[in-house]
Amino acid sequence: MAASTALQCLVSAASLAAGSPLHRAAVAFGEALGARMMRSLPGLALALQLQAPAPPTLAAANAARQSFAALCPPVRVAATAANHVILEAMAAEQWVHIVDLSGASTSQWIELLHLFATRPGGPPSLRLTVVNDQDDFLAQAAGLLTQEAVRLHVPFMFMPVRSHIDRMLLPSAASLNVVPGLGEALVISSTLQLHRLIADELTITLPPAAVSNNDQELTTTTTTKQITKADGLLHALSELKPKLLVLTEHEVDHNSPDLSDRVPNAFDYYTVLYRDLEGLGFVDRVTVEHVLLREEVMDIVTSDGVQRRERHEVMARWEQRMQVAGFQPAQVNISAGKAAARLARQLNNGGLSMFMTHKADKGCLFVCSRNKPLFAVSAWVPVPSE
Structure with a gap:
């Protein structure tokens, strides 16, 4: 289980760091949509021995x-x-x-x-x-x-x-x-x-x-x-x-209760942000994208009710x-x-x-x-x- 989780986190980070801005944004949204689906099918996640990556620490989030x-x-x-x-x-x-x-x-x-x-x-x-x-x-x-x-x-x-x-x-x-x-x-x-x-x-x-x-x-x-x-x-x-x-x-507008409204709006918006980060150094870009923007996308796509903060x-x-x-x-x-x-x-x-x-x-x-x-x-x- 530990090895599977570590491998999942490693593959996730590598996918987010590589490719064009459009590709990196698509990976982030694909991961978020997958997490939402797994949440609705907890038995499938258990069968595949999948575990959601731990959220970033407060210090890491502040640094990002x-x-x-x-x-x-x-x-x-x-x-x-x-x-x-x-x-x-x-x-x-x-x-x-x-x-x-x-x-x-x-x-x-x-x-x-x-x-x-x-x-x-x-x-x-x-x-x-x-x-x-x-x-x-x-x-x-x-x-x-x-x-x-x-x-x-x-x-x-x-x-x-x-x-x-x-x-x-x-x-x-x-x-x-x-x-x-x-x-x-x-x-x-x-x-x-x-x-x-x-x-x-x-x-x-x-x-x-x-x-x-x-x-x-x-x-x-x-x-x-x-x-x-x-x-x-x-x-x-x-x-x-x-x-x-x-x-x-x-x-x-990412505050619609309708997921079908939030996801297209968010994808268009974050794709532009990913493009604007292209000029950053690799470490800074990966930190911002993987720790900050990824968590925002996760919140917009996977969270409902009062748990959704990025409104x-x-x-x-x-x-x-x-x-x-x-x-x-x-x-x-x-x-x-x-x-x-x-x-x-x-x-x-x-x-x-x-x-x-x-x-x-x-x-x-x-x-x-x-x-x-x-x-x-x-x-x-x-x-x-x-």
């Missing part, structure tokens, strides 16, 4: 996410777009606090430190709160970013929060190191993680409402409502009154969620799109591009590859109190 964020061309372009949106919004601020809910990579914040260092009038004093559940990553990020900030003469403080967005319920200001009245401009950043909370539900209590009974007497009643954990988190974040919230998500949605749907949570679109300067487009041209390996859409002078940036939107970067501010 870091490589993906730092090296995948479309993700790098999305990070640059987000940084320039932040730079524009913070142009007049001297005290800035950024809360990174994703905690995937330091590369984005190193780039932002460089942008702040060359800002006309000098850099702001920057506090960066990073949410991550790996002590090693937090320690490494603290050292690397602090060292770079000192070198660039940017006043800087790193604030770790050992947690994960999957485990965040309704965070308080204190839990995210937000200090009301300190005079800091608060920026919240979420990158490719918020969709994981769509499967979970919360029960919230609505404000008491006045109702009349048959005797025409007014009474108050309290009701409850079921919402997704993603919507609850967004509402809690709007209560913090950030100066800006930057949301980066996959621009694709990617298009920006039109996120716009609805943001507005219900108390946010409205923030103005995005065209310079942010131009900066990201320049990087896209530098990294172009066969179709990487950037375009920007406007809606009533508000903006959302889309990173595209081979004419297919892959990621959307949007900026939001709380709706002003009446």
